[in-house]
Amino acid sequence: MHDIKWIREEPEGLINALVRRGTDEAEAKALVDGLIALDETRRGGIGKLEELQARRNAASKEIGAAKKAGENDRAEALMAEVGALKTDIPALEGQVKAAEGELHNRLAAIPNVPLPEVPEGADEHGNVEIALVGQKIGFPFVAKQHFEIGEDLGQMDFEAAAKLSGARFVVLKNKLARLERAIGQFFIDTHTEEHGYMEVAPPVLVNDAAMFGTAQLPKFRDDQFAATREITTAELSEFGHTSGKASGAKLASIEMMMLSEAEKDELRAKAFGEGLQELLDYKNSGNLWLIPTAEVPLTNLVAQSILSEEELPLRFTALTPCFRAEAGSAGRDTRGMIRQHQFNKVEMVSITTPEQSADEHERMLSCAQAVLKKLGLHFRVMTLCTGDMGFASAKTYDIEVWLPGQGAYREISSCSTCTDFQARRMNARYRPAGAKAPRYLHTLNGSGVAVGRAMVAILENYQNEDGSVTVPEVLVPYMGGLTRIEKN
Known part of the structure; x- marks a missing residue:
């Protein structure tokens, strides 16, 4: 804002x-x-x-x-x-x-102002590589993609997920299910024990104000999943009992029309009495949103508040499920776990003064890199250009991990400083020492990192010719001493 x-x-x-x-x-x-x-x-x-x-x-x-x-x-x-x-x-x-x-x-509806040092460009081709960490692994065999490895192990099931939920979901089983849990636990332990972040277990359902505060609403409404509540038969009955604005015959037809969103819209358009509209508005006022990232609840912890300068910086981290509709991504990454509607991610959020935010951005990037280095993964760091960075961002670093099965680098973390853009939207301020007037905070967020994509990278970089997968050394304690994942 x-x-x-x-x-x-x-x-x-x-x-x-x-x-x-x-x-x-x-x-x-x-x-x-x-x-x-x-x-x-x-x-x-x-x-x-x-x-x-x-x-x-x-x-x-x-x-x-x-x-x-x-x-x-x-x-x-x-x-x-x-x-x-x-x-x-x-x-x-x-x-x-x-x-x-x-x-x-x-x-x-206006995006944040890019910082002066952000490179200009129209799309991802204008991004600038600033670091290359590790080396690509040379396999003496043709490297498989993660979904081929997981399916051959009998522990990654997309068909079962499709029966349950549709496309862009996965069911992980046996040791791969444990591996996902181990990765998330390793990330959150590292950030809390070594990097000084406070662990938070936030709600994964948030209201409109929280989504507006971090700029998911209104611009990116189509990318979100809403948790709506149907009007119950009991509510309809109570409405008919007390309103006096709709007849029993209308109520019966209304109840039948609760079957689809299109019919609900038609119902509103016909305006069957002010009382019914009040009931619909009451129902919609309770709608919540499934979080697309823990950035939303973590950043909103300081919404509508005035902090003291002595409290800053604040550093929060959380391991949560995330939900994204992936609107406009038809045909992209349709196989595998790269682009899912539901995934787990460790998020880092920092709340700072304007003077602290630049250094905090570099610190956050180093924390995200640290967990990937411990996993022994090869990656590169990119500064996103003006045409590729997010709506709320003033400057963004992306970390792209090497996937030998795909033969490509893919994003696994994004670390952004939003300056005071989000703070203005959520009225989050602090009072400088000795000052009377409060100032807007600066907010930063970064993946620390995406658990599903980390699993993808581990499967492809630690695959063996016999189809098994070696467990990275730092994850062995989290896997109960297991060093190799083999076929069921």
């Missing part, structure tokens, strides 16, 4: 940022001009509203004075003026509220 005061004072700053992110310059200028014009309307309305309110208060006092002085005609005129103001003020309040809402919505 951006500060409209900054946009008013430095419009070129946002225009240049949008152009760096790939927006046409004329389009960026029109967008910024529109924001400033809308803000002028809002501010003008507020000023006019304050004038009318002041005049209403003054006129109300003058009425009493006029009556006391026997000036009845003047008192009547003043009463008429106050009556008109009581009509004009609510109308103007509505206009101001509408302008504020529209301004908020427009600002919420």
